[in-house]
Structure formats: C-alpha cells, structure tokens
Amino acid sequence: MDFITLIDKSVLIVIIFAVSLVTAMYSTYGERKIAAFFQDRLGPTNAGPWGLLQPLADGGKLFMKEEIIPDQANKALFILGPSIAMLTACMTSAVIPWGKDLYFFDHNIVLQVADVNIGLLYVFGVVSLGVYGALIGGWASNNKFSLMGAIRAASQNISYELAMGLSIISIIMLTGSLSLRDIVEQQAGFNWNIWYQPLAFLIFFVCALAETNRAPFDLPECETELVGGYHTEYSSMKLGFYLFAEYINMFISAAVISALFFGGYNFPFMNSIGLSSNAIALLGVGFFFIKILFFIFLFMWVRWTIPRFRYDQLMKLGWEILIPLSIVNIIITGLVILIKEGSLF
Amino acid sequence: MQPTHIPIDYLPIFMQFIFAFGFVATTILATHFLGPKRAGKSKLEAFECGIESVGNARSPFSIKYFLTAILFVLFDIEVIFMYPWAVNFRELGLQGFVAMLIFISLLLVGFLYEIRRKALDWE
C-alpha cells in the first residue's frame, strides 16, 4: 500500500466519519420532525430556521452538562461503557462500499475504507461488540434498573444476532462472497437482491431494529418499565454517546440493508444513460444515500407507529419464528440454486 | 480487484480505529473539563425512584438470562460453520447441500429439544 493510497484512505476516513456523525446528528432532528409530523405538532422550530440548528444546540448542551458518576458505581467501567458503544458504532462504517471507484489523472480512488474479504463478518463482529457498551455501562452503574436494562440488552442482541446471521447466509449463497463490495457489484443496475430474497430482507430488517434497540424492540431502555434502562445513571456526553451510538448504528444498519438488498450504489439504467464513469460513481453515491435515508425514515416510521413487545414475546419472535424462518429460507435458496444450475435433477 | 487479500488490507481499519478512539477520548476528556461540578451526597446516590436504595444491585440475578447466553454461544458456533459453506455453495454443489441439510437437521433437533424443554420460557 503506497503513500498516496494511505492519504486517500485518511481523507476518506475523515469524510466518512464526518458524514456519519452529521447524518446521526441530523437523524435526531429528522426523528423529531418526523415524529412531530406523525403526531400533529411542529417539532423543533426555535433554533435556526425550521429548527435546523437544534442538533448543534443539543450537542453543545451535552458537552456543557455536569458529569455525574454515582458513588456506588465502578468509575473506570462507568466511563468505558459509553466509550465502547461509541467506538464500535464508529468502526462499522469501515467496510461499507460507498460508491464505485473514482478516476482522476490515472489515479484510482476507492470509495471504501477497507475492502476486506470478510466484510460482512467484520460488520457482525463489531456490531456484537457493541453490546458490551450497554452491558458494561449498565453493570457499572450499580443500579437495578440499569442492570436489568443491561441484561435485557445483552440477551436481546445476542438472540437477534443469530437470526440476523442466518438470514444473511442465503445472500452469501447467491453471491459466493463475504465481501460487501462483491455483493454490491453483483447487484448492478436493477438486479437487486430484494427481488430474490424478500424473506431474508424482512428477517434482516426486523433484526436490525432489534440490534439497534429501536422500537418495537427498545426494551433495554424502555422508559415505562426501567426508567432509562442501562443509561439511567448517565449524564452529560456519556449519555450523549449512548444516544448518539444508537443513531450511528441506525445509519450503518440502513447502509448495510441498502448494500445487501437494495443494490448499494447501483441504480437502474446506470450503464445505459451514457455518462462518464466518474459521474456514475458520484450519482451512485447519491443514490446510496437516498436509500440510506429512506431506511432511516422507515426505522422512524416503525418507531412512532407501533407499541413495544414484551420480553418473552421478543424472545419468542427471535428464537421461535425468525430463526426457523431463516433456516427455511436457506434451504429454499439452496434448492432453487441447485435446480437452476441443473445439478439436482 | 485484488485476487488475494493480505493483512495490509486491514491497515485502514486500524487507522479508523485510531481515529475513532481519538474522537471518543477527546470528547470524554473535553466534557470532563467543560461541565460544572457540584457533587452532593444525595446526587451521587444510585437512582431508586426517589427513595433510599434497598440492597445492592450486584446481587445474583435470574439464571434465565444466562441460559439465553449459553444457547446463543452454542448456536452461534454452529451458524459460523455455515458461512464457509455458503461462500463455497456453488462449488460444493449437491453433495455439500446434502451435507448441510444433515447438519441443519441435527441443529434443528437440538433446537426443538430446547424449545420443548421450555428453555426460553420464563414460567
């Protein structure tokens, strides 16, 4: 890896970082505006035009707030918890392909931080590390509500990770690769995976809701039972990290969903409109973000429409419905591929 | 695309880690110095809905949660076996599919046993 590539990568990392932070920040704004729209009210209006500066004001407020660490808490772990949550949230974006390669004066810019051959496994690995954030933070608080929220978060996340991992296998069978770039490349044009794997998409979407602790799976932090769940004791930016990590995770989940099922940066007629490859790459990035924003909207739509599951219903859904369904999906996919290739009969 | 993947491919990930770590550390430090500090005895108590806390939160809690975790570990390892198979599905063909069917049926037997034994029920 030469020096110029490294500089490319550093710039890309900074840009992706900034983009995901800004998207997460404005998701909070978007969430409030969308919720307001659903609920017949206005949402934030005072900070800046249409309240556009509200996320900045919120962020600034979180910076200036008093940081409270309870006496009974384990100080080091108390700080470690939100840090892990934020760190893992920031790490997932590394393997997502944001667009086709750009060419400038025979220099090739890859719009992906790291094209590793186990991209999907990397995403799952980092996401499953994220549960430590909630678990450590909740345990360190030494508060019963936090503890229950933390345990709930752990058991919920691991249960849905299984179904999520299983639902992906059919995609991998279609593609024959774990690299996200390969998976996206195979969906060129309008040849999206969603046409072949609608069931896998459904399972994956439900699991993504659960993994990001969004309603109707927001049991770990559900206000009406556990006050604030694992972040009951948190204040200042440490609370901010937890909330922020959720929004970044939502952004990343939306990106992964669009990459896996909706063709990532591919868009219909991309090869027949006769544009230069750079223009198509940039348009592709645009389309990718439109898809991501749509899924973020979908996440919010779900949250503001339906009530929350109960713990046992959540476990039942995860273990007794989603896992068998995804296994069935794997078998059907395998059969169909074999029949198509003519090796079955 | 490179046909082979070498450890240097992971260098950008490491760079991103350093970047993310720096961001998290600076933010935590910044808030530590920026915010006011007015500690008080009752402020630093654990929240227990406005009354004095009873007992310690770090007492043993229900084993049911632990059971879920154990089951997860079991199943996750088995699911991990399916990834390499899925990647090489087309090459392995029918033979691989039959082998995986046997594997899945074994897994399902365990799964059914676990559901029958109500390992996931709370009652």
Next chain:
Amino acid sequence: MNTIQYKFNPSYLEDSEPLKTKLSGLKSQEMIINLGPQHPSTHGVLRLEVVTDGEIVKDVIPHLGYLHRCFEKHAETLPFNQIIPYVDRMDYVAAMNSEHAFAMGVEKMLGISEQIPKRVEYIRVLVAELNRLASHFVAIGSYGVDIGAFTPFLWMMRDREHIQRLLEWVCGARMLYNYIWIGGLFYDLPLGFEEQCEQFSTYLKPKLKESENLLINNKIFINRTANVGVLPLDLAINYGVTGPMIRASGLKYDIRKTDAYSVYPEIDFSIPIGKGEMGKTGDCWDRTYVRMQECFESIKIIDKCIEMLKKEHKRNKDFDPQALVPKKIRPQAMDFYIRAENPKGELGFFFRTDGKSDIPVRCKARSCCFSNLSVLSTISKDIYIADLIAIIGSFDFVMGEVDR
C-alpha cells in the same frame, strides 16, 4: 355521638410497615425493585415495592400517601361552598365530574335538588361529559405510552386540548374549574358555545376512530394486553371495583343508569361492557376497549345535551344560573351519602352534619381510584414486569384521588 370509632388492631401496623418484604427473606435470585414514587409509569407518586425474579414479578406491595393533602380534614373546617375547589383537586383530570357529584349531594341534603332548572342540569351534564372524555383521553393515551406507543398519546392530548379550551371558555380555568356551584352554576354558557361544541363533536368522531385503529386494534397492543391482568367479576365485586374496570369485567353497572341522577334518564346512551373479545373477560384490553367505547357514548350524550340546550332549554336573558345558590348552606343534622359515576368509577361523598353550623362534621370521600387500586397486588402475581406496567396503566388511577 359525632365521631366514628375504630377498633385498633396491632396487626394493622404491620401491614403498613415501610418494607414488608425483608431482604433476608428473599431467595437468592429475587430482587426488590422500587417502582415509584419517581417513576414514569406509576402515573404520579404511587410507590410499588416489587419482588422480582428476573423478568417475573413475584409480589407487589403498593405504598400510598405521597400525595396526601388532607382533603377530608380540610373539608371538615370549611363551609360547603368553599369545599368545591378542594373537590376539584382530588381527581384533577376529571374535576367537573367530582364537582357535579359534590354539588348534587349538598343540594339533596338541602332539599333543593328538585328545583334546579333543567338548563343548569343539562349544562352540568354537558361539561361533566366533556370532562369524562378528557379523562378517558388521558387514560387511553397514557396507557399507550405505558405499552410503548407514543403517537396515540399525543393524538389524545391534541383532542383533549380542544376540550380544555372549551372548558376554559366556560369558566376560565383549564383543569380545576370551580364551575358547578351548589344550587347552580358559576356562569351560563358563553355565547356560541353550543355551536363550538357541535363542531368539536363532529371533529372528534373520525379522530377517535382513527386513534382506536392506531392503538387498541394494533396487533402488538393486543398481544401485550389481552389475557393480561385478568380481573374476574367476583374478585372485582369483592374489592369494590367500580367504573370502567368492573364494566370491563362484564357487569353492566353504571351509576348514571342505576341511580338515574341529574338528567341522565332523559338521555339515551348505552353501557359498553367487556366481552373478552381478544382474551379473557376483564383483561387489560377489555378495560381499554370499554374506555374507548365510553368515549363514543359520551359524544352521544354531548350531542343530546347540545340539542336540548339549543331547543328546549334555550338561552334567555332572564336565566340566572346563580338564582338558586343558597346564601347560607346549613343542612339539617343527618348522615348522607351521595355517589356519582366518575370517569374512573363510583365517586361517593359521605357527609355528617349537625344542623348547627355551615361546616360538615365529617366529610368522607369514597375514592374510586383507591378501591380500584386495591386489587392490584392480588392480580399481579407471577407476571412479567412489563405486564405489571400494563396492569397499572389499565387501572387508570389518579394519585390525587387515591391519597386525597
């Protein structure tokens, strides 16, 4: 003999000990969690001592008294007409209904209840039903929040806002009205109120249907509430449960019908009861369903009241709502009990007067929320924590009335 005698029993003290469950008596996995007094889902300052085993609730011990404001003692030092503002503050989400009950009781004691003009009665029923709607909106909406759906709550609050504006127009206050006086009303309705009210009722019907579809017909909502917190009818009767809760358990018991007070016998409305459509009769879903249906019935009553106020008992210049307000409220010496259907159940007032002063010797409020709440720990054994929240929410109590 003016005092009521109680027999003291030492075991009463044990029941009210701050911590009934001792840590040492717990099994190793059990944990005591205090829900409340500062907890988002206890609807005020109820404190529940919950013994849990993981997600399962083993025992619930409610502790009351965080909002005790000595209503009864206050009432025993004030003339009857000055008690009304205190009555407002008992069930602060349905103040008009409480006022109606109280004023009606004192009027009956004075023997002037037959002379109250029909227009006054219709206005009373109108505002009381408006307030019943508002109270049910709070109940259903906040129940949605308890279950995890936030949007229905704000829809309900939006519609409640219209009611509060109407009531503010009537008497100047949004929650604590002091509008229904003994012998009459503070004011007549403001000009144009009937038309506004009509508009509101036509606006409300589709909106209410919409909220019903969003919340109580939702699959997850049904899963969360059906077969949860089942309150059998015999248990409900034994605990003195009233209001929507006992109707949800399947008994057609509504004091508006059984006592036929005020002008309710002249108005046609039905009593919705729980039929166990989604699960067993008397579960949380039935309670919410009954409240929702009662809202539709209340709209019917409001429509009828407006019709009567516009046609038969029209506004005229000579009408003085304060004409019958007595200068001196001094009932004869008696024991008297009046009850009325509050949105939450049977609200009763017991008065003991000596005939010599304007002040009641004893004034006891029979709080519906208190009786309804008393059944909580009986039906919440071996349930999920989330179910406990669902049960508490479905009771729809106001701590102001429980503690008085």
